[in-house]
Structure formats: structure tokens, C-alpha cells
Amino acid sequence: MSEDENGARPGPQADIDPPEIIGVRRGMFGARGSGDTSGYGRLIRPVALPGSSPRPYGGYFDDVVDTLEAALGEDGYAESIERVVVYRDELTLEVDRTQLPTVAQALRDDPGLRFELCLGVSGVHYPEDKGRELHAVYPLMSITHNRRIRVEVATPDEDPHIPSLYGVYPTVDWHERETYDFFGIIFDGHPALTRIEMPDDWVGHPQRKDYPLGGIPVQYHGAEIPPPDQRRAYN
Numbered sequence: 001m002s003e004d005e006n007g008a009r010p011g012p013q014a015d016i017d018p019p020e021i022i023g024v025r026r027g028m029f030g031a032r033g034s035g036d037t038s039g040y041g042r043l044i045r046p047v048a049l050p051g052s053s054p055r056p057y058g059g060y061f062d063d064v065v066d067t068l069e070a071a072l073g074e075d076g077y078a079e080s081i082e083r084v085v086v087y088r089d090e091l092t093l094e095v096d097r098t099q100l101p102t103v104a105q106a107l108r109d110d111p112g113l114r115f116e117l118c119l120g121v122s123g124v125h126y127p128e129d130k131g132r133e134l135h136a137v138y139p140l141m142s143i144t145h146n147r148r149i150r151v152e153v154a155t156p157d158e159d160p161h162i163p164s165l166y167g168v169y170p171t172v173d174w175h176e177r178e179t180y181d182f183f184g185i186i187f188d189g190h191p192a193l194t195r196i197e198m199p200d201d202w203v204g205h206p207q208r209k210d211y212p213l214g215g216i217p218v219q220y221h222g223a224e225i226p227p228p229d230q231r232r233a234y235n
Contacts, residue, residue: 017051017052017053017054018051019048019049019050019051020048020049020050020051021046021047021048022047022048022049022126022128022129023046023047023126023127023128023129024044024045024046024047025044025045025046025047026041026043026044027040027041027043047126047128049126049129050085050087051085052083052084052085053084053085053086053087057084057086057091058086060145060147061086061091061149063112064091064113064147064149065084065091065093067110067112067113068081068093068103068106068107068110068113070112071106071110071112071113072102072103072106076099076102079096079099080095080096080099080102080103081093081094081095081096081103082094082095082096090148090149090150091149091150092137092149092150092151092152093149093150093151093152094152094153094154095151095152095153096153097153097154097155097161097162097163098163100151100153100162100163100165101163101165101167101168103151104118104138104151104165104168104169105168107140107149107151108168108169113142113145114142114143114144114145115140115141115142115147115149116141116142116143116144117140117141117142117143117169117171118138118139118140118165118168118169118171118172119138119139119140119141119171120138120139120171120172120175121136121137121138121165121172121175121176121179122136122137122139122179123135123136123137123179123182123183123185123207124136124137124183125183125207125208125209125210126209127208127209127210129154131156132154132155132156133154133155133156133157134154134155134156134157134160134183134184134185135152135153135154135155136152136153136155136162136179136185137150137151137152138150138151138152138153138165138169138172155185160184160185160186161185161186161188162185162186162187162188163187163188163189164176164187164188164189164190164193165187166187166189166190166191167189173190173191174196176190176193177190177192177193177194177195177196178196178197180193180195181195181196181197181198181205182197182198182205182206182207182208183205183207183208184204184205184208
């Protein structure tokens with residue numbers, strides 16, 4: 001099995017836990033209750049999340065996890081890290097949301113880790129993942145050690161709160177605002193959590209998968225976008 005330039009490679013594929021199936025998606029975008037305008041109406045795919053990975057993770061991944069466990073302590077690590085996933089040659093640490101700032105600070109400050117740079121935060125919405133519908137994903141980079149990992153946090157629709165990482169990584173300032181705007185994740189402790197893409201009086205969060213696809217009466221110089229099932233057909 002080949003390694004990348006940093007020596008990272010996945011652990012034994014045969015031992016990886018099976019994917020977690022959380023739902024079934026029909027069509028290209030999972031749209032419901034409207035006419036199919038994508039041409040993929042008969043496409044049926046399971047919504048699957050990768051399972052947790054066993055050791056050895058491969059490459060520097062084991063060193064990162066071992067160093068983080070030493071930094072947090074055995075009890076702190078068990079309380080903070082929900083599972084470790086190696087998928088497509090990437091290491092993802094799934095973190096309990098209440099412990100996110102503690103884990104992030106350890107990843108940034110420990111000499112053996114030194115993930116000094118957070119490259120942003122991306123929101124994801126899985127309506128079928130009950131109790132964990134909203135996810136926030138943080139890609140981190142260690143300039144010192146030339147390593148990359150991801151930190152992922154999940155929160156329910158009913159309580160969409162995640163601690164802000166602004167105090168640890170100030171670069172997430174605008175990224176957290178954008179994720180709040182599009183997904184409705186509330187980053188507690190952010191100095192100025194406001195909408196930056198949608199109008200202040202806009203109702204809803206347009207990148208959630210329960211948001212209507214089209215048919216919103218938005219006007220552009222007097223033109224109105226019709227719902228999908230009322231648009232011109234090309235078949």
C-alpha cells in the first residue's frame with residue numbers, strides 16, 4: 001500500500017467497521033413533493049457515514065491520536081473523543097461538542113501536535129441522523145509537522161449549539177458566521193454571530209437538506225423563479 005508524502009496511509013481496510021446507514025436518498029438531491037427536473041428521479045442511494053476505524057490507523061495518524069490522548073489524559077480523551085475515523089486517507093476525530101474548545105486547544109498547543117491553522121468550518125445536515133442532524137467539520141493543518149486532520153462535531157436540530165472556536169482559532173470568525181447563516185448552527189461565544197450572505201430578515205437556513213429546493217419567490221429585476229414542477233421541461 002502506497003504512502004503519501006507525509007507517510008500517511010489508512011489502516012487495514014478489511015478491519016474497518018461497516019458504514020452506518022442513516023437513510024435512503026432518492027434522486028440527485030433528495031427533493032420531495034415536486035416534479036423531477038434533474039433527470040435522476042429514479043436514482044436510489046443509501047445515505048452512509050463511514051464507520052469507526054481500528055488501529056493501526058497508519059502513517060502519522062497513530063502518533064497524532066496517541067499524542068492527543070497523552071495531552072488530554074486517559075479520562076479526558078475518553079470523555080472528549082467519540083470515535084476515530086480513517087476514510088479516504090483522511091483522519092477525522094469526532095469530538096463531543098462540549099469538549100470542542102479543550103480538544104482544539106490541545107491540538108494547537110501541544111508540541112507534538114501543533115495544529116496551528118484552522119482552515120475554516122463547514123456545515124453538514126443529515127436529517128436522518130437522529131439526535132445528530134447538524135455537523136460542523138473543521139480541517140486543521142500543522143505547519144510545524146506538515147500534517148492535516150479533521151475535527152467533526154455533531155449537534156441535534158432541537159439544540160443547534162456548538163462552542164465557538166474563535167478564542168482558539170480567530171480565523172474561524174467569518175466561517176462560523178457563514179455556517180450559522182446557511183445551516184443554523186449557533187456558535188456560543190462568538191463575538192458577533194450575524195448573517196453575512198442572506199438578508200437579516202430571511203426565514204430559514206438555505207443549505208439545510210430540509211429546505212425547499214426552488215420555488216422561493218425571489219425577484220431579480222422583476223423576474224420570478226417558478227417552482228421546479230412549473231419550469232420548462234427539456235425531455
